[in-house]
Amino acid sequence: MSRTAATSLLALTAIVVTACSSAGGATGADAGPPKPGGTLRLGISSSPDCVDPQQVGTNASLNVGRQLVDSLTDQDPATGEIKPWLAEKWESNADSTAFTFHLRDGATFSDGSPVDAAAVKTSFDAIKALGPKSQLGSGYLAVYKGTTVVDPKTVKIEFSVPSAQFLQASSTMSLGVLAPAAYQKTADQRCQGDGLIGSGPFVFESLKQNQEIVLAKRKGYNWGSSLFKHQGEAYLDKIAYKIVPEPGVRTGSLASAQLDAITDVQPVDEPQFTGNGFTEPTRPNPGVVFNLHANVTKGVLTDEKVRQAVVKGINRPEVTNTVLTPNYKPATSILGSATPFYTDLSPLLAYDPAGATALLESAGWLPGPDGIRTKNGQRLTAKVVFSLVFNQNKSVLELVQQQLRKIGFDLQIEQRTTAESVQITQSGNYEYLWYNTTRADPDILRNLFSTKANNRSKLSAGNPVDAPLDAQSSTVNPAKRKPAAEEAQRAIIEHGYSAPVFELTQVLAHGPNAHGVGFEASSRLQLFDAWLSGS
Numbered sequence: 001m002s003r004t005a006a007t008s009l010l011a012l013t014a015i016v017v018t019a020c021s022s023a024g025g026a027t028g029a030d031a032g033p034p035k036p037g038g039t040l041r042l043g044i045s046s047s048p049d050c051v052d053p054q055q056v057g058t059n060a061s062l063n064v065g066r067q068l069v070d071s072l073t074d075q076d077p078a079t080g081e082i083k084p085w086l087a088e089k090w091e092s093n094a095d096s097t098a099f100t101f102h103l104r105d106g107a108t109f110s111d112g113s114p115v116d117a118a119a120v121k122t123s124f125d126a127i128k129a130l131g132p133k134s135q136l137g138s139g140y141l142a143v144y145k146g147t148t149v150v151d152p153k154t155v156k157i158e159f160s161v162p163s164a165q166f167l168q169a170s171s172t173m174s175l176g177v178l179a180p181a182a183y184q185k186t187a188d189q190r191c192q193g194d195g196l197i198g199s200g201p202f203v204f205e206s207l208k209q210n211q212e213i214v215l216a217k218r219k220g221y222n223w224g225s226s227l228f229k230h231q232g233e234a235y236l237d238k239i240a241y242k243i244v245p246e247p248g249v250r251t252g253s254l255a256s257a258q259l260d261a262i263t264d265v266q267p268v269d270e271p272q273f274t275g276n277g278f279t280e281p282t283r284p285n286p287g288v289v290f291n292l293h294a295n296v297t298k299g300v301l302t303d304e305k306v307r308q309a310v311v312k313g314i315n316r317p318e319v320t321n322t323v324l325t326p327n328y329k330p331a332t333s334i335l336g337s338a339t340p341f342y343t344d345l346s347p348l349l350a351y352d353p354a355g356a357t358a359l360l361e362s363a364g365w366l367p368g369p370d371g372i373r374t375k376n377g378q379r380l381t382a383k384v385v386f387s388l389v390f391n392q393n394k395s396v397l398e399l400v401q402q403q404l405r406k407i408g409f410d411l412q413i414e415q416r417t418t419a420e421s422v423q424i425t426q427s428g429n430y431e432y433l434w435y436n437t438t439r440a441d442p443d444i445l446r447n448l449f450s451t452k453a454n455n456r457s458k459l460s461a462g463n464p465v466d467a468p469l470d471a472q473s474s475t476v477n478p479a480k481r482k483p484a485a486e487e488a489q490r491a492i493i494e495h496g497y498s499a500p501v502f503e504l505t506q507v508l509a510h511g512p513n514a515h516g517v518g519f520e521a522s523s524r525l526q527l528f529d530a531w532l533s534g535s
Contacts, residue, residue, distance in 0.1 A: 057135030069176025075521035109179035165443030261510035307496025331500035373408035
């Protein structure tokens with residue numbers, strides 16, 4: 001398949017990217033042409049536990065790692081199309097088990113060594129060897145068979161089963177390429193920046209735990225993504241990521257010009273940056289939306305009508321209008337609207353308490369003395385496990401809890417630490433999980449729902465999602481992949497395997513001197529085109 005045909009895989013889906021410029025804010029045009037120099041002081045909400053993009057999984061870490069490495073390809077945030085970066089062109093075989101990339105000339109790592117086919121092979125083999133330490137890459141390379149150096153500028157990457165998702169995965173920082181010399185250091189050393197040798201537009205300079213991470217401009221960089229707005233070196237001399245966990249302190253530091261930009265603006269703080277020269281760039285996260293993910297082997301959730309009733313009993317617009325802001329969208333599928341091959345299933349997610357009640361009564365669940373339904377002495381209740389990875393999670397779940405009480409369902413909310421939530425997820429000892437997962441490819445559904453992958457719903461063989469999930473994974477042909485992805489999304493909701501609630505949105509804010517602070521396709525920061533104007 002030609003690169004043109006392969007990249008059309010994702011071009012079918014128009015992705016809505018929103019950005020609001022506050023009244024009175026200086027746009028890039030108002031500030032004049034971009035100019036080089038300066039240090040961007042960027043306030044982030046948590047301290048990255050690791051800065052090696054091949055190992056990390058949190059937004060805080062990925063927002064750092066993206067600036068340090070280049071990827072084989074890039075993904076257009078507006079269309080989902082896969083575009084050239086380190087690879088000028090590529091082909092895949094008929095069943096999507098092999099991808100051949102033709103590398104561009106001239107790219108080098110920060111130690112001066114060339115970005116060639118041998119370096120790509122070393123890097124991909126090393127990511128696979130990391131195993132679970134590569135929090136995202138291990139999934140992308142789960143069925144990785146190996147890499148062959150065809151010639152110095154041509155590399156062939158193969159999988160043991162069809163893996164159409166790899167084309168999009170090749171655009172992520174998790175599969176960004178490091179120099180062979182980087183692997184002379186241990187994985188833990190690379191996490192702290194020691195030996196972290198990439199070919200990206202910035203290089204690692206320093207890390208002070210829970211305080212600051214500093215990156216510096218890569219001198220001579222001239223092989224940027226075809227999606228970058230300019231070519232050559234980055235504009236900024238440095239990026240200083242300031243770790244400021246408290247939202248009020250973060251917003252106050254931006255308002256007082258101690259910071260140039262901040263991430264993770266909370267809904268309650270958004271009005272502060274409407275006007276007065278501030279700008280709020282926003283972008284919805286692609287991938288799986290925040291949802292109640294059911295374990296169909298536990299308690300009342302073994303009853304499909306109960307799961308279906310929960311889907312109908314949630315008033316999603318009330319959630320976004322009451323707890324969140326207009327920057328957040330009610331879920332209209334299990335996938336967010338910024339995901340390639342997303343299908344709008346709004347009718348299946350309409351608020352329908354009467355329909356929910358009818359389902360429960362038909363299944364024998366009758367109102368109890370306190371309003372919670374019962375059946376044969378069993379209360380209609382299930383527990384949801386969550387953590388505060390998003391600041392508003394508890395408030396959202398408390399509102400959903402109130403909504404479900406109206407249909408006689410008792411949702412019990414159990415807050416855990418992120419580490420505890422991960423452990424519970426891995427153990428399978430849960431009724432509902434509350435989470436979202438960011439990925440700009442529908443294959444994220446296979447990773448979470450397939451019986452051949454993580455199978456968070458604990459489905460058995462013969463379920464209605466395995467076949468379409470396998471089908472969308474077996475070809476890069478959009479005419480075949482899109483209907484399979486749609487069938488999987490529809491089945492997940494119709495059978496109540498998940499009750500989607502809302503789409504996570506990345507909300508940034510920056511002052512009048514910061515420009516070009518942007519998002520890549522997975523809604524993580526891309527700072528190559530960022531620049532500072534004078535005060």
